[in-house]
Amino acid sequence: MFSHIMVGANDVEESKSFYDTTLATLGIPPGRVDEKGRVFYVTPTGIFSISKPINGEPACFANGGTIGFAAKSPEEAVAWHDAGVAAGGASCEDPPGIRQGSFGQLYLAYLRDPAGNKLCAMHRLPAA
DSSP states (O other): OOSSEEOOOHHHHHHHOOEEEEEETTTOOOOETOOOOOOOOOOOOOTEEOOTTSSOOOOOOTTOOOOEEOSSHHHHHHHHHHHHHHOOOOOOSSOOOEEETTEEEEEEEEEEOOOEEEEEEEOOOOOO
């Protein structure tokens, strides 16, 4: 459904360091910087990118928005979360753990990146 997701950052290098660290726990290589200073993480399932806002205004996060990254296991989601906190992110929502929802059991871990964007690592648990 999605081709790419781009988030704004006031300090692209700080955000690149954060995402290089967190996405590495999900098996994604470091982002590549293009000639405009934007950072791209290209995978077979989509592209995630970071950029200073092109309108010159400060970057801000989307109130109510969340960007989710797929984790292969609960342990990978925890590693992602812990790496993010160590890389300058902030834990948010409830601590990492199982949540029951209308789509079954999910293992969720939430962070805010250095620019305040809300992120989640999610692993769908098998049906019991």
